[in-house]
Each structure stands twice: as structure tokens, then as C-alpha cells.
Amino acid sequence: LAHGGGGRAMARLIDALIRPAFADAELDRRHDGALLALDGPAAFTTDSYVVRPLVFPGGDIGTLAVHGTVNDLAMCGARPRYLSVGLILEEGLPLAVLRRVVASMGAAATASGVRLVTGDTKVVERGKADGLFINTAGIGQVVAPVPVGPAGVEPGDAVILSGDIGRHGMAIMAAREGFGFETVIESDCAPLAEAVLALFAAGVTVHCLRDLTRGGLASALVEIAEAAGRAIGIDEAAIPVADHVLAACELLGLDPLQVANEGRFVAFVPGAEAERALGALRCHAPASGAVVIGAVKEAPAGEVTCRGALGVERIIDMLSGEQLPRIC
Amino acid sequence: MKHDALPTDPAAMAAVARWRLTVRGTVQGVGFRPFVYREATARGLAGWVRNSPAGVIIEVEGDAAALAALRDAIRRTPPANARITALEVRDLAPRGAAGFRIATSEAGGPRSLQLLPDLATCERCLAELLDPNDRRYRYPFINCIDCGPRYSIIEDLPYDRSRTAMRHFPLCAACRAEYHDPANRRFHAEPNACPACGPRLALWEAAGAVLARDDDALVGAAQAIREGRIVAVKGLGGFHLVADARDVAAVARLRARKRRPDKPFAVMFPSLAAIQACCDVSPAAETLLLSAARPIVLLPYRGGPIAPAVAPGNPRLGALLPYTPLHHLLLRELGFPVVATSGNLGGEPIVTDETLALQRLSGLADAFLVHDRPIVRPLDDSLAQLVGGAPQLLRHARGHAPTSLPVAGVRAGLLAGGGHLKTSVALTRETDVVLGAHLGDLESAEACRAHAAALADLVRLLDATPRLAVGDDHPGYASRRTLERTGLPRVTVPHHLAHVAACLAEHGRAPPALGVAWDGTGLGPDGTxxxxxxxxxxGSGWRRxxxxxxxxxxxxxxxxxxxxxxxxxxxxxxxxxxxxxxxxxxxxxxxxxxxxxxxxxxxxxxxxxxxxxxxxxxxxxxxxxxxxxxxxxxxxxxxxxxxxxxxxxxxxxxxxxxxxxxxxxxxxxxxxxxxxxxxxxxxxxxxxxxxxxxxxxxxxxxxxxxxxxxxxxxxxxxxxxxxxxxxxxxxxxxxxxxxxxxxxxHRRIPPNDGGLALGQAVWAGWMEHAGESPCA
Ligand SMILES: [Fe+3]
Ligand SMILES: [Mg+2]
Ligand SMILES: [Zn+2]
Ligand SMILES: [Zn+2]
Missing domain, CATH: 3.30.420.40 (ATPase, nucleotide binding domain)
Structure with missing residues (x-):
């Protein structure tokens, strides 16, 4: 790839490679912006994606860039509708990689039921970027009857986890560092909107939603407990972790609770509605393994505990930089 | 105070003096006042003695030579468990007082006195315990001024029955008479009790139903242990899990239930002779085993009846002797050594409350031998070994805690939270630093709560006003969170520096020195x-x-x-x-x-x-x-x-x-x-x-x-x-x-992270004194 500046070369790149991949009438209008129709309250979010490597088992930076933003909209209790895409390409990026990434984005958008309606592409000199960066912004239509968020969390709420944890972070690490695990770990990267919307469709009172990205389950729960001013207790035995992921975590000395995910979320719903929520979630592939992992308690504010073997509770902390041994 | 007419005889005037003696140190709960009473009355001196938060105050008057003799007796032959750190004498004008009395304790004022650790049953109480004609025959809570619970039952100071867990047990007439008789060895023995008025035993089955009471409970518990069952026994500072140490299956069951594959268990023996029969006991080890603190002592194990799984692959055995009347009776009933390990779930603090024990130890114990004397603060057994023939404490707990160490150049009000494992807490006062008991590893939420409670307890008990919380640099240590929640301004002391400072402080020393700090892991100021x-x-800092x-x-x-x-x-x-x-x-x-x-x-x-x-x-x-x-x-x-x-x-x-x-x-x-x-x-x-x-x-x-x-x-x-x-x-x-x-x-303070709190407090104090930031 050697398409500095703007002009013809860039136009050819976009026409030949990017626009077909995204295949949207709004893009085809070749206008400065998209004209959209929305009714009712909307959710709006943006995120930038800089993951290395660009391609990993179970996905690539393109899938992440679509799912990440779509999932953030879903966590607001919104149906994702429109996405913008900003690509920053480094001179020298193999065209094959670019082709794959934009194809993934198109496919991911289709799978998520979202339209890529506006975009921008820049090529920068070699050394000014690391291969490829993507920014996406998304607009969704709010379907939650009341705002979802930590403020809605109440004692007695069930904590539902949508599936097994740790696969994305371990897949990325294995691909980046070249760890040759016996069983290849695939990222859990997936669109979560359909599963989340099913909760609302089933009439579940959803108090809070949070996708588990960086910092893993531990960080998500601590953030929610702190913001809600409540305590959360989870049960170690209830948290699904695939055997090969667990083995990899043990070998590398990592805590699966702190490993990143890209297709997992937690939902806080009234305890009495937990079964109904599970029923709704399990109909959708990325949440087919949904389980209740714990419950919200009144106090102490901000404390997350995990009940392990013998019923001993340990305190779960947010990941702060590198994990350093504490045992003296 | 009586103000009798002054004597008129000029000769008598010349010989008579009045002194006010202030005795500081470990002087309460050790029979100090009756001792002073006896010494003063024997010398025909008049006046009074009383406890105050600052120590023991004596005002005494009479013949000047007799006064000097009393002072020397206090200095040279104080009660066995007393430790005097200061004796001040002030001259007052004689008032012609007559008679000597023990005055009511004075509450309030600055607290400089030392808290007394729990004391093992003394020989005289043991003799009564085993005497069928004694009214406390087989009474598992017998004690006197020389022995019995102290720190484990103290709710507040000064040390008086009304401020201990014994306030729930009104004295019967017989016990009251002993308590008020200055000539009796139970004079002001605050935990004094008898079968008529004191705490009682009960044996509960696993779900909490009462199986037996009093002596039948004891006999029933012994029978269960004899049959290979695991009994949770409420002792002095918490529960033990007790099992026949010779019984391979019972020990295996205990290991499986505790999910503790290898870590050695301590063994309580019925007698010193029983220990000597299977361990090498040097004279120093014997003294340690028999000391009032009765720690677990690590001894070379020659071989004998102990099941190998008690201390797998270990050439040493942690042995201890009974230290309460309850343990004496139980071990006599059994006649064989038992595993006596802390009654807790792995990583949790020792359980002290019988109701909580039913819940927390339900999967671990087959039966519960309990009593109704509340345990005010948890105390594990202390653990000691011999280094170069001299004792070294590895776990600073029952019988030792709290320890007061005089430290120069440190101001009051520094509250230290220790590390992450083997945590303890410490607090500086005007002339000393007080180190609390071993709290264990902060790996569980319960342990973190116990840590917060211990900080609050130390502050309240010593009536202190902490100014500064001192902790470790490691961001992942749970003690850091507890200190944050105190709301105090915080400083940190590098882990290894705290180790070095702890050892210096233990020896009453100050820098300069070379510190060789070798341990597992601690966070250095460079983040590694x-x-x-x-x-x-x-005196002004440190360098690696x-x-x-x-x-x-x-x-x-x-x-x-x-x-x-x-x-x-x-x-x-x-x-x-x-x-x-x-x-x-x-x-x-x-x-x-x-x-x-x-x-x-x-x-x-x-x-x-x-x-x-x-x-x-x-x-x-x-x-x-x-x-x-x-x-x-x-x-x-x-x-x-x-x-x-x-x-x-x-x-x-x-x-x-x-x-x-x-x-x-x-x-x-x-x-x-x-x-x-x-x-x-x-x-x-x-x-x-x-x-x-x-x-x-x-x-x-x-x-x-x-x-x-x-x-x-x-x-x-x-x-x-x-x-x-x-x-x-x-x-x-x-x-x-x-x-x-x-x-x-290290001798009295553990070389491991159990000493960190002490080192943190002292180092922060020294740097404050030098006008340096503690982390400099
Ligand atoms: Fe250390
Ligand atoms: Mg995001
Ligand atoms: Zn005694
Ligand atoms: Zn009585």
C-alpha cells in the first residue's frame, strides 16, 4: 500500500476495496455525510481499535471494530442502527490484510444488523502508524424502557454472565507472543445486541448491562459495584471457563477473571426474573452459555467477593497495571 | 483520702515521709496491687494503691527506711508476670495517714500502661483443678491472679472485671469473698469464677443441638476424639480443630476437609514427658514449652506415635502443652497427643464465636465443645523455634500479644497496617510502640474485615488518636485498602526497609546499620x-x-x-x-x-x-x-x-x-x-x-x-x-x-512479614523525627 495524500489513488482504493465491502446505499451516495432517520431516544458511542496482531484466531481488527461499538450500544439498552468507520492505514500495509479486514467489517455489520453509513480513510507515512487503526462510532435506538446502568443495580439482583470467559484475551496474547498452545484458543468476539434485545423483548427488568472488555469480568464487576455503591458476591464454581483457556491461564500465571473478552457481558436483573432472562439469552448463540454467577448485596459499598472452595470468600480487585506477586 | 491530724512529736516528724510511686509497664492483671498491699502492710506503712490508665499509683507514708525497702521490693521482687518499665518516686508532705487500702481504679487520662497477654494455668490452680475436695475440682475455667485469660477477654481499660467478657458472670458469694480479700490469691483476679457462677461447657452435635453440658460435655468430646472424630474446641483465643494425632484416618480426614495437603499441624501433648518421649527437648526448649505463653515450639522429632500426615516429610514437630484448664482436663481425659489446629477455613481468621463456628466449621468438625465466655479478640497460638539455642517467635499471638517495645525518637499516633500475609497492626505511643497479634493472611474477605477490626480495636483500647496510617508500597496488598478506609493521611514504607526497622526496634536500637533483608517478595520503590x-x-534515610x-x-x-x-x-x-x-x-x-x-x-x-x-x-x-x-x-x-x-x-x-x-x-x-x-x-x-x-x-x-x-x-x-x-x-x-x-x-518479633507493622510504624516515626519523608 502506497497511497499518500488524497486524490485519485485514494479514490481508487476506496472504490475498489472499501465501498464494495461495506455495500450500503448511503455510502454509495458519495456524499460528505449520511442522512439518517431516527425516532425516539438514541444512544451514541465511539471507540478506536489498535489491537495487535491485526488478525487472530476467531477474528481480526475489523470484526472487533464493528462488534465493539455495536456491543457498547447494546449495553446502553439500544438497538444498533448506524456505524461510521475511520481507517488510518500505514504505508506498506499489505492490501490482502486490508481486504480481509474490510470484508470482516462488512460481514460483522450484516451479522449485527447495523449499517455502515459513513466513513473516512487516511494513509499515513511508514512509521507514523502501526499498520492499521480503526475508529468506529455508532448510533442506536434505545429500546430499554428505563435507563440501564449501575445506578439501577439493587440488592437481590442476580448477576448473569453471558458465557465462558477469557478466550479473547488469551487468543490475542497467544497470537501476539507466539505461544503455541496445543488447542488453539479462538476469540469470543461476537455481536451481543440480539441477545440483549431478547431480554427486553421478554419483558425482563434489566437494571444494568456491561460488556466485559479490558480488565475482564473482575474490572467490570468492581466498576459496577463502586458506581452502584453496592456489594457483589459471585461464586467461583459458577463461572464458566473453557478447560484449555484455564490451562493456558494457569501456565502463563494469569487470572481468567482479569482476562479480556469481546463477546461477553453481564446483566443485572431482579433475582425473581433471572430464570426468564436466562431463557431469553440462551436462544442467541453468543449467550447460549448464559448462567447466574452471583448476586448483589446491600453492603459494603464497592466490594466484590468471589466464593471459592470451602466457601471462603476472596476480594476481587481491578487489574492495576502488571500483576506483581504478593506472597512474601 | 483521710486527712488526720499531723503528728506533733518532732522526732517522729523527722522519720516520717510520704512518697508517690508511679509504676509503669505490665503491672495490671498480675496481682500487683495485692503484692503492694502485702509489702506495705508488712512494713507498717500507711496509704493506698490503685490502678490508673498510666499504670499503678502508690501513695504511701511512714518510716523513711521502710519506704525505701518497699521501693526496693517493688523493683526486685515484683509478681511473676509483672514487667516494670519505669518506677518514679515523688516526695510529698506527710499527712499522718493510717492504714493501707486498695483504692478504686481511676479511668480516663493518658494510657501508658501495658496490656497483659493471656497466661497459662499456674501450678496452684492446676493442683486445685485436680483436687476432688476443691470446690473448683474439674472446673475448666479456674484461674487466679497469676494465670488465666487477659488480652482475649479485655474490652476496655483499665483492667477491671466490668470491662472484660467476665462482666456477663456476676460473682457468687464465695468468689466475691476471694475477689475482695487482699490476702487471697484471687484478690482482684478479674476472670475469677467457679462452677456456681462462671462460664459453662456444652457439647454440640454438628447441627448445634446440645448433647451434654459441663463435665459430661468434656467427657463426651473426649470420647468423640477417641473414636476418631474431629471436634471443634472453643479455647482461649478461638476454636481449635482437635483430632487424635496418632490416628492416620482422622488426620487424613482433617487434611481433606481443610483442603490442606501438606502444611504441618500443631500437636498438643498431655505432658512434657510425652513430648520428650518423641522429640528432642533442649533445656531452652523446655523453658519455652513451659513458659506462661505456652507457644507451639518446633522441635526435632525422633519418631513415635504421631501419624506421618501430621507433618509430612518434616523432621520437626510443632508441639505445645495445655494452657487452659479446659485443655488440661481434655488432654488428661485422653492421655494421648492431639492435633490442635486453628479452627478456620483456609485463609480465614480463627473462629471465636460458637454460633459462627457452627456455620463456618460445619463441614470440618463432627462436634463442637463450646463455652459461654465470649472471646473479645481472636488469638491464634504463638509459634516459636530455637535459633542458636535461643527462642525466636515465628508467630506473635496468644501469650505474647500485645507486645510493647520502648522506642526512642518516635511520636505517638502512627498506625501501621502491616503487609498482606501474616499481617499484624501496630501503633506508636509517646514512649513505645505496641504490636498487636498475628492476624493471618489477607486472602479472604473475612480476614480483611478482621484486619480493619484489629486496627480499630488497637486504637480504641489504647485510647489513641492516630495521625497517620502507615502501610506497604504494594498496590495489591489488601492492607492498603483497609488503611485507605481509615480516612487518615497515608504514607508507605518500603517492604524491606520495614523488615530492617522491625529488627532494630525489637533490639531497642536505632540506625545506623546494614540491613540484610532477605525474603520471598516485596515491592521495591523501583516497582520491581x-x-x-x-x-x-x-538516622536520615536509607540506601540500597x-x-x-x-x-x-x-x-x-x-x-x-x-x-x-x-x-x-x-x-x-x-x-x-x-x-x-x-x-x-x-x-x-x-x-x-x-x-x-x-x-x-x-x-x-x-x-x-x-x-x-x-x-x-x-x-x-x-x-x-x-x-x-x-x-x-x-x-x-x-x-x-x-x-x-x-x-x-x-x-x-x-x-x-x-x-x-x-x-x-x-x-x-x-x-x-x-x-x-x-x-x-x-x-x-x-x-x-x-x-x-x-x-x-x-x-x-x-x-x-x-x-x-x-x-x-x-x-x-x-x-x-x-x-x-x-x-x-x-x-x-x-x-x-x-x-x-x-x-x-529476631527473637521476640517474627522475622517474617509478621514484623512489618512494627517496622513500618518505627521507620515512619524515625523519618518524621528526622524531618524526612518516610519513603525518602
Ligand atoms: Fe517480607
Ligand atoms: Mg468499547
Ligand atoms: Zn492460677
Ligand atoms: Zn463463684
């Missing part, structure tokens, strides 16, 4: 994991003058649990990729080929492989290389195996650990590489493990001397968990003395 440190401390040459720990904390990883990291640091092929070495062979490759990548890429200068991890690596331990299920397991391997009679030529001078401004390094080369050569040559282990320890002792010479400090402090290794400490002490240095090592 330290643990093999040589720190020069002065040397460290162990760093090596990586593949998998971070996983390397603490798996010594084979420390070995791999060490070999990798020495030999690079070549290390991965050294599968003739046990730790390398202990990995599957795929694991080895991945860990190799981890090391090459530096992912979760933090470099460390930890001496503890170097010991782990050596133990793994010698095939002694590849995985540890408790702290220090591998290092202990290496220590035991270096038995007497296997002197090896010391391995070389040269101290490499660094460039200007950089830190010198203790290089393990020549020792590693020699070690591998010896392993491959089939040299006896004992010889290798010996050469290892002696090499490190020589390295300490070299570092001391390099530092040019006469005083050398040995602190940190590595100096729980008696062999290392003994050879290091001998080598330092031979080199003309003055070695200081």
Missing part, C-alpha cells in the same frame, strides 16, 4: 520485586547498597507456588535458550515439553515474567534443582526442605556468591552465577544433597560478611522470611561475629 537486599540505614542479581519469574505469582518456575527463570537468566534443553534437571523435566516451550517464549518475550532480586525465590530454585520440591502448597515449603537437607555432619565447601561492585551510582550485585554453575556440576556429579545444601547456606553466610565489609557498618541486621531458616541464621551469625561484626536477628 525485591527480596535479596542489603540496605544501609541511617547491594542486591541479589535479578532473574525472571515466569508466570509471576505462579512462580511462588511452583519452585520449578523459579528454577527455570534462574537457568534462563544464566544460560538463555540453552536452559530449556536441560531436561536432565528435575525442575525442567517436571514440565511437559509444550509447557517448556511456551514458558520459554514467555521468558524470551518478557511477558508476565517479572524480574526479581528475591532470595526466597533463589532458595526455591535451588530446592527445585535438587529435586526437593517442584510445587509448594504453603509458604516457605521448598526453602524449608533445603534447610533440612543441610543437616549436621555434612560440611560442604561454601559456594561462591561474589559481590560485584557496580558502576558509580548503581547498586552492587550479589552474583549467584558461580554458585549455580557449581551446584549444577555437583548435581550432575551425584554429590550428596546434604553436602550441596550445606555449601549453599555457607556460601550465602560468607556473602553477608562480604557485604558487611563492603558497607563498613559494624551492626548487621538479619531480617525477612529467609531468616526463619535456623541454619542460615546460625551460620550467618557465626560468620559475622568471626568477622568482627555485631549481628542482630
Amino acid at each position: 520485586i525485591w527480596g535479596g537486599e542489603f540496605l544501609r540505614v541511617s 547498597i547491594a542486591r541479589l542479581r535479578p532473574f525472571p519469574l515466569p508466570g509471576g505469582e505462579a512462580a511462588v507456588r511452583e519452585p520449578r518456575r523459579a528454577a527455570l527463570g534462574l537457568l534462563y537468566a544464566a544460560y538463555g535458550e540453552r536452559a530449556l534443553g536441560m531436561t536432565d534437571l528435575t525442575p525442567l523435566a517436571a514440565f511437559a515439553p509444550g509447557e517448556r516451550t511456551i514458558l520459554g517464549t514467555l521468558l524470551a518475550r518478557g511477558v508476565n515474567a517479572p524480574p526479581t532480586s528475591s532470595m526466597g525465590r533463589l532458595f526455591d530454585a535451588c530446592a527445585a534443582l535438587l529435586g526437593l520440591q517442584q510445587r509448594s502448597s504453603f509458604e516457605g515449603q521448598a526453602a524449608m526442605r533445603l534447610e533440612w537437607a543441610a543437616g549436621p555432619g555434612t560440611p560442604g565447601a561454601a559456594y561462591a556468591f561474589p559481590l560485584r561492585e557496580a558502576a558509580e551510582g548503581a547498586v552492587a550485585e550479589l552474583d549467584w552465577r558461580p554458585a549455580l554453575d557449581a551446584l549444577l556440576a555437583d548435581i550432575r556429579a551425584g554429590v550428596d544433597i546434604g553436602v550441596i545444601a550445606d555449601a549453599w547456606h555457607r556460601g550465602l553466610a560468607a556473602a553477608i560478611v562480604a557485604a558487611a565489609e563492603h558497607a563498613g557498618e559494624r551492626t548487621v541486621v538479619l531480617s525477612g522470611g529467609c531468616f526463619q531458616n535456623t541454619f542460615l541464621t546460625e551460620v550467618a551469625v557465626a560468620a559475622l561475629r568471626a568477622g568482627g561484626f555485631e549481628p542482630l536477628w
Whole structure:
């Protein structure tokens, strides 16, 4: 790839490679912006994606860039509708990689039921970027009857986890560092909107939603407990972790609770509605393994505990930089 | 106070004087007032004695020579458990007082007095306990002014029954008479009780239903233990889980239920003779076993009736003697040794409340022997060993806590929270620092709550106003969170500096000194994991003058649990990729080929492989290389195996650990590489493990001397968990003395992280005094 500046070369790149991949009438209008129709309250979010490597088992930076933003909209209790895409390409990026990434984005958008309606592409000199960066912004239509968020969390709420944890972070690490695990770990990267919307469709009172990205389950729960001013207790035995992921975590000395995910979320719903929520979630592939992992308690504010073997509770902390041994 | 007419006879006037004596130290709850009463009345002196928050106050008048004799008696022959830190005498005008009395305690005012630890049953009480004609025959709560519960029942100060857990038990007429009779040895024995008025026993089945009461409960519990069941026994500072120590199946069941595969259990024996029958008991060990604190003492085990699973593969046995009347009765009833391990779930604090015990220990115990005297604060058994023939405390708890150490140059109000494992708390006062009891590891939410409670308890009990919370640098330590929640301004003291300060403070010393701080892991101010440190401390600060040459720990904390990883990291640091092929070495062979490759990548890429200068991890690596331990299920397991391997009679030529001078401004390094080369050569040559282990320890002792010479400090402090290794400490002490240095090592304060709180408080205090920031 050697398409500095703007002009013809860039136009050819976009026409030949990017626009077909995204295949949207709004893009085809070749206008400065998209004209959209929305009714009712909307959710709006943006995120930038800089993951290395660009391609990993179970996905690539393109899938992440679509799912990440779509999932953030879903966590607001919104149906994702429109996405913008900003690509920053480094001179020298193999065209094959670019082709794959934009194809993934198109496919991911289709799978998520979202339209890529506006975009921008820049090529920068070699050394000014690391291969490829993507920014996406998304607009969704709010379907939650009341705002979802930590403020809605109440004692007695069930904590539902949508599936097994740790696969994305371990897949990325294995691909980046070249760890040759016996069983290849695939990222859990997936669109979560359909599963989340099913909760609302089933009439579940959803108090809070949070996708588990960086910092893993531990960080998500601590953030929610702190913001809600409540305590959360989870049960170690209830948290699904695939055997090969667990083995990899043990070998590398990592805590699966702190490993990143890209297709997992937690939902806080009234305890009495937990079964109904599970029923709704399990109909959708990325949440087919949904389980209740714990419950919200009144106090102490901000404390997350995990009940392990013998019923001993340990305190779960947010990941702060590198994990350093504490045992003296 | 009576104000009688002044005597008119001029001769009598000349001879009569009035003194006010203030006695500070451990002077309450030890029979001090009756002692003063007896001494004063015997000399025909008039006046009064009373407890105050500052200590014991005596105003006494009479013949000047008799006054001096009383003062000398107080100084020279105080009650057995008293410890006087100060005796002040002030001259007052005589008032012509008559008679001597014990006055009511005075509450309020500054509290400088010492809290008294719990005391083992005395000989006289034991004799009564076993005397069928005594009214307290077989009464499991008998005590007197010389023995019984103290710290475990104190709710507030000054020490009076109304401010202890005994306030729930109104004295009967007989007990009341004893309590008020200055000539009785139960005069003001605050926990005084008898079967008519005091606490009672009950035996509960696993669901809490009462099976028996009083003596029947005791007999029933003994029967259950005899039948191989596990009984949770509420003792002095908490519950024990008790099982027949000879019964292989019972011990195996206890291990399975506690999920504690290897960590040794303590064994309570019915008598000293029973211990002597299977352990080597030196005169010093005997004194320690029989001391009022009655700690668990680690003794060489010769062999005998104890099931091997009590202390698997361990040449030492943790033995203790009964220390309450309840334990005396139970062990007499049984006549055989029992495992007596803390009644808790792994990682949780010892359970003190019988209702809570039913819930927390339900899966562990088959029955509960309980009583209705509340335990005010949890106290585990203290643990001690002998180093160079002298006692060293490894766990500062029942019978020892709280400890007050006089420290100069430290202001009051520094509240220290300790580390993460083996935590304790400390508080500075005007003239001393008080170290609370061992709290255990802050790995569970319950332990974190106990830690917060202990901080609050110390402050309240000592009526202190803390100004500053002092903690460790490590952001992941749970103690840090507790300190944050105190709302106090906070400072941190580097982990290894706190170790060094603790040892100095224990000996009543101050900088300058060379601190040799060797332990498992602690966060250094540079953000890396330290643990093999040589720190020069002065009155105004400190400097790291040397460290162990760093090596990586593949998998971070996983390397603490798996010594084979420390070995791999060490070999990798020495030999690079070549290390991965050294599968003739046990730790390398202990990995599957795929694991080895991945860990190799981890090391090459530096992912979760933090470099460390930890001496503890170097010991782990050596133990793994010698095939002694590849995985540890408790702290220090591998290092202990290496220590035991270096038995007497296997002197090896010391391995070389040269101290490499660094460039200007950089830190010198203790290089393990020549020792590693020699070690591998010896392993491959089939040299006896004992010889290798010996050469290892002696090499490190020589390295300490070299570092001391390099530092040019006469005083050398040995602190940190590595100096729980008696062999290392003994050879290091001998080598330092031979080199003309003055070695200081831990005696009363644990060398492990149990001493951190003390060190934190003292170092922060010293730096405050010097006008320095504690972290400077
Ligand atoms: Fe330490
Ligand atoms: Mg995001
Ligand atoms: Zn006694
Ligand atoms: Zn009585």
C-alpha cells in the first residue's frame, strides 16, 4: 500500500476495496455525510481499535471494530442502527490484510444488523502508524424502557454472565507472543445486541448491562459495584471457563477473571426474573452459555467477593497495571 | 483520702515521709496491687494503691527506711508476670495517714500502661483443678491472679472485671469473698469464677443441638476424639480443630476437609514427658514449652506415635502443652497427643464465636465443645523455634500479644497496617510502640474485615488518636485498602526497609546499620520485586547498597507456588535458550515439553515474567534443582526442605556468591552465577544433597560478611522470611561475629512479614523525627 495524500489513488482504493465491502446505499451516495432517520431516544458511542496482531484466531481488527461499538450500544439498552468507520492505514500495509479486514467489517455489520453509513480513510507515512487503526462510532435506538446502568443495580439482583470467559484475551496474547498452545484458543468476539434485545423483548427488568472488555469480568464487576455503591458476591464454581483457556491461564500465571473478552457481558436483573432472562439469552448463540454467577448485596459499598472452595470468600480487585506477586 | 491530724512529736516528724510511686509497664492483671498491699502492710506503712490508665499509683507514708525497702521490693521482687518499665518516686508532705487500702481504679487520662497477654494455668490452680475436695475440682475455667485469660477477654481499660467478657458472670458469694480479700490469691483476679457462677461447657452435635453440658460435655468430646472424630474446641483465643494425632484416618480426614495437603499441624501433648518421649527437648526448649505463653515450639522429632500426615516429610514437630484448664482436663481425659489446629477455613481468621463456628466449621468438625465466655479478640497460638539455642517467635499471638517495645525518637499516633500475609497492626505511643497479634493472611474477605477490626480495636483500647496510617508500597496488598478506609493521611514504607526497622526496634536500637533483608517478595520503590537486599540505614534515610542479581519469574505469582518456575527463570537468566534443553534437571523435566516451550517464549518475550532480586525465590530454585520440591502448597515449603537437607555432619565447601561492585551510582550485585554453575556440576556429579545444601547456606553466610565489609557498618541486621531458616541464621551469625561484626536477628518479633507493622510504624516515626519523608 502506497497511497499518500488524497486524490485519485485514494479514490481508487476506496472504490475498489472499501465501498464494495461495506455495500450500503448511503455510502454509495458519495456524499460528505449520511442522512439518517431516527425516532425516539438514541444512544451514541465511539471507540478506536489498535489491537495487535491485526488478525487472530476467531477474528481480526475489523470484526472487533464493528462488534465493539455495536456491543457498547447494546449495553446502553439500544438497538444498533448506524456505524461510521475511520481507517488510518500505514504505508506498506499489505492490501490482502486490508481486504480481509474490510470484508470482516462488512460481514460483522450484516451479522449485527447495523449499517455502515459513513466513513473516512487516511494513509499515513511508514512509521507514523502501526499498520492499521480503526475508529468506529455508532448510533442506536434505545429500546430499554428505563435507563440501564449501575445506578439501577439493587440488592437481590442476580448477576448473569453471558458465557465462558477469557478466550479473547488469551487468543490475542497467544497470537501476539507466539505461544503455541496445543488447542488453539479462538476469540469470543461476537455481536451481543440480539441477545440483549431478547431480554427486553421478554419483558425482563434489566437494571444494568456491561460488556466485559479490558480488565475482564473482575474490572467490570468492581466498576459496577463502586458506581452502584453496592456489594457483589459471585461464586467461583459458577463461572464458566473453557478447560484449555484455564490451562493456558494457569501456565502463563494469569487470572481468567482479569482476562479480556469481546463477546461477553453481564446483566443485572431482579433475582425473581433471572430464570426468564436466562431463557431469553440462551436462544442467541453468543449467550447460549448464559448462567447466574452471583448476586448483589446491600453492603459494603464497592466490594466484590468471589466464593471459592470451602466457601471462603476472596476480594476481587481491578487489574492495576502488571500483576506483581504478593506472597512474601 | 483521710486527712488526720499531723503528728506533733518532732522526732517522729523527722522519720516520717510520704512518697508517690508511679509504676509503669505490665503491672495490671498480675496481682500487683495485692503484692503492694502485702509489702506495705508488712512494713507498717500507711496509704493506698490503685490502678490508673498510666499504670499503678502508690501513695504511701511512714518510716523513711521502710519506704525505701518497699521501693526496693517493688523493683526486685515484683509478681511473676509483672514487667516494670519505669518506677518514679515523688516526695510529698506527710499527712499522718493510717492504714493501707486498695483504692478504686481511676479511668480516663493518658494510657501508658501495658496490656497483659493471656497466661497459662499456674501450678496452684492446676493442683486445685485436680483436687476432688476443691470446690473448683474439674472446673475448666479456674484461674487466679497469676494465670488465666487477659488480652482475649479485655474490652476496655483499665483492667477491671466490668470491662472484660467476665462482666456477663456476676460473682457468687464465695468468689466475691476471694475477689475482695487482699490476702487471697484471687484478690482482684478479674476472670475469677467457679462452677456456681462462671462460664459453662456444652457439647454440640454438628447441627448445634446440645448433647451434654459441663463435665459430661468434656467427657463426651473426649470420647468423640477417641473414636476418631474431629471436634471443634472453643479455647482461649478461638476454636481449635482437635483430632487424635496418632490416628492416620482422622488426620487424613482433617487434611481433606481443610483442603490442606501438606502444611504441618500443631500437636498438643498431655505432658512434657510425652513430648520428650518423641522429640528432642533442649533445656531452652523446655523453658519455652513451659513458659506462661505456652507457644507451639518446633522441635526435632525422633519418631513415635504421631501419624506421618501430621507433618509430612518434616523432621520437626510443632508441639505445645495445655494452657487452659479446659485443655488440661481434655488432654488428661485422653492421655494421648492431639492435633490442635486453628479452627478456620483456609485463609480465614480463627473462629471465636460458637454460633459462627457452627456455620463456618460445619463441614470440618463432627462436634463442637463450646463455652459461654465470649472471646473479645481472636488469638491464634504463638509459634516459636530455637535459633542458636535461643527462642525466636515465628508467630506473635496468644501469650505474647500485645507486645510493647520502648522506642526512642518516635511520636505517638502512627498506625501501621502491616503487609498482606501474616499481617499484624501496630501503633506508636509517646514512649513505645505496641504490636498487636498475628492476624493471618489477607486472602479472604473475612480476614480483611478482621484486619480493619484489629486496627480499630488497637486504637480504641489504647485510647489513641492516630495521625497517620502507615502501610506497604504494594498496590495489591489488601492492607492498603483497609488503611485507605481509615480516612487518615497515608504514607508507605518500603517492604524491606520495614523488615530492617522491625529488627532494630525489637533490639531497642536505632540506625545506623546494614540491613540484610532477605525474603520471598516485596515491592521495591523501583516497582520491581525485591527480596535479596542489603540496605544501609541511617538516622536520615536509607540506601540500597547491594542486591541479589535479578532473574525472571515466569508466570509471576505462579512462580511462588511452583519452585520449578523459579528454577527455570534462574537457568534462563544464566544460560538463555540453552536452559530449556536441560531436561536432565528435575525442575525442567517436571514440565511437559509444550509447557517448556511456551514458558520459554514467555521468558524470551518478557511477558508476565517479572524480574526479581528475591532470595526466597533463589532458595526455591535451588530446592527445585535438587529435586526437593517442584510445587509448594504453603509458604516457605521448598526453602524449608533445603534447610533440612543441610543437616549436621555434612560440611560442604561454601559456594561462591561474589559481590560485584557496580558502576558509580548503581547498586552492587550479589552474583549467584558461580554458585549455580557449581551446584549444577555437583548435581550432575551425584554429590550428596546434604553436602550441596550445606555449601549453599555457607556460601550465602560468607556473602553477608562480604557485604558487611563492603558497607563498613559494624551492626548487621538479619531480617525477612529467609531468616526463619535456623541454619542460615546460625551460620550467618557465626560468620559475622568471626568477622568482627555485631549481628542482630529476631527473637521476640517474627522475622517474617509478621514484623512489618512494627517496622513500618518505627521507620515512619524515625523519618518524621528526622524531618524526612518516610519513603525518602
Ligand atoms: Fe517480607
Ligand atoms: Mg468499547
Ligand atoms: Zn492460677
Ligand atoms: Zn463463684
